[in-house]
Amino acid sequence: MRDMVVACAAGKSDGNVVLDLSEVEDKEGEADLPIALMPRTGEITLLQMDGHLTEEEFQKALDLAIGGCKKISEEQKKAIKNRYGD
Amino acid sequence: MVHIVPEIIKESVTNLVKNGERTDGRAFDEYREISLETGVIEKAEGSARVKIGNTQIMIGAKPQIGSPFGDTPNVGVLMTNTELLPMAAPNFESGPPDENSVELSRVTDRCIREGKVVDLEKLCIVEGEKVWMVFLDLHVIDYDGNLMDAAVLGSVAALMNIKIPTAKIENDEIVLDYDNMIPFPVNEKALMCTFAKIGGALLIDPSLEEEEIMGARLSIGMTEDGSICAMQKGGAEPLIRDEILKLVSIAKLKTAELRTHLP
Numbered sequence: 001m002r003d004m005v006v007a008c009a010a011g012k013s014d015g016n017v018v019l020d021l022s023e024v025e026d027k028e029g030e031a032d033l034p035i036a037l038m039p040r041t042g043e044i045t046l047l048q049m050d051g052h053l054t055e056e057e058f059q060k061a062l063d064l065a066i067g068g069c070k071k072i073s074e075e076q077k078k079a080i081k082n083r084y085g086d
Numbered sequence: 087m088v089h090i091v092p093e094i095i096k097e098s099v100t101n102l103v104k105n106g107e108r109t110d111g112r113a114f115d116e117y118r119e120i121s122l123e124t125g126v127i128e129k130a131e132g133s134a135r136v137k138i139g140n141t142q143i144m145i146g147a148k149p150q151i152g153s154p155f156g157d158t159p160n161v162g163v164l165m166t167n168t169e170l171l172p173m174a175a176p177n178f179e180s181g182p183p184d185e186n187s188v189e190l191s192r193v194t195d196r197c198i199r200e201g202k203v204v205d206l207e208k209l210c211i212v213e214g215e216k217v218w219m220v221f222l223d224l225h226v227i228d229y230d231g232n233l234m235d236a237a238v239l240g241s242v243a244a245l246m247n248i249k250i251p252t253a254k255i256e257n258d259e260i261v262l263d264y265d266n267m268i269p270f271p272v273n274e275k276a277l278m279c280t281f282a283k284i285g286g287a288l289l290i291d292p293s294l295e296e297e298e299i300m301g302a303r304l305s306i307g308m309t310e311d312g313s314i315c316a317m318q319k320g321g322a323e324p325l326i327r328d329e330i331l332k333l334v335s336i337a338k339l340k341t342a343e344l345r346t347h348l349p
Contacts, residue, residue: 033317043324047304049317050200055334058314062327 002038005045006076008068009034010061017057019064033061037069096299100285109295110139115336117291122239122347124247132248132270136240138291140230142174143237145222147244149270151211151253151260152219162209163219166195168226168237175229175294193278193318194224194237197307201276201315203242208271211253216260218250220270231294234305234318235344238278243348246272276315277344279337280305283323288333290340304330306337310345 011021013029021029031051035044044066053061099109112118118139127133132147154161168191170178183191198204209218222241226233248270251262282292282300292300301323307316314334319325 038324041324043326044319044330045324047317047319047325047330049314050196052200052309052313052315054311054313055338058334059331062330066327 003040004073004076005036005038006069006072007034007036007046008065008072010065010068012051012053012057012061017053017060017064019068031057031061033058033065035062035065035069037066037073039070039073042066095295099295099299103285103287103289108289108293110293112291114287114289115340117340117344118293120239120344120347122243124243124349130244131250132244132246134240134243134247136236136243138232138236138239139293140228141232141236141294142226142228143233143240144225144227145237145240145244146225147241147248147270148221148223149218149248149250150221151216154210154214154217159214160207160210160217162204162206162217164195164199164204164206164222165219166191166198166222166224166241168194168224170226170229173228174226178226178229189318189320190224190226190233190237193234193305193307193316194222194241196318197238197276197278197316198222198241198245201274201307201309203272203274203276204245205271205273211260212255216253218253220245220248229294231297232280232291234280235278235291238276238307239344239347242272242275242277245270246275246349274309275345275348276307276309277341278305278307278316279340279344281333281336283321283325283329288329288336290336304333306334306341308337308341312338312342 010019012031013025031053033049036046121137124134126135130146134145168187170187249267251264252266283302302321305318
């Protein structure tokens, strides 16, 4: 097994670049950027975007989503260790 | 779609790329020759024929009066459909759309919709009752790679080519005045730029040969102000953050270059 892939979305809502869009933010927001990440290597295996982002906003959203993926990866590892560890 | 590519082609194309070359002699950031004609189908309200290299797509845009969706009563409707015709490639088959056809329709639709190419609110005739619906039909007649960029370029051109009759309400009925044709409300020219990753290098406008062996693909849709309106990654291999950011900045220049082909 090479890695445990995780996914997370960032986007834009009410003019702000935000992580983990809620239902309302997703529907009413200006952009949505879901990605999937291989946490060990930092490689992006899935990427889609729709909406409207400038180059700067996109970079910010991409970095937020990568950060979100890493956080989820830690939680995922914790959950697996709690269940199956020791 | 079945991919049958001898390993030997993969090796030769990849080795060329590693030496900074492509099989057709292009630079990594160079499109093939592009040609775009509009109004090529007499009976269609809007049409375009686009060629990128040997890739060729015929696009028809058909406006019709219909009912709006319940949740958007004052907004027109845009629908995109793709036919990958069997004559376009040995591995295209007739029958229901396969995943490639669906992806092409969806990514084209997303770029046009999210890029706000059509002012859909101007397509409302009677709120909640009647709106203009526009059907974009993409017919791929020759496939030599990079359908997405050709599809979006041709679709925007076909939409710009549409003329619709003025719609008036007389005695609660819609009367279409064909003596007063008006241009379709196109207020943005969002276009798409596609890259392939081969042997660690990033190439614009992949040919069929390059697409068949590429590890990853990234399509970026951009509006005239250089903002991103759509993105789609394809292929099994990953991309890293800096590659994606680099491609976004190249796409900014290249979509502007593509835009010069529009009338």
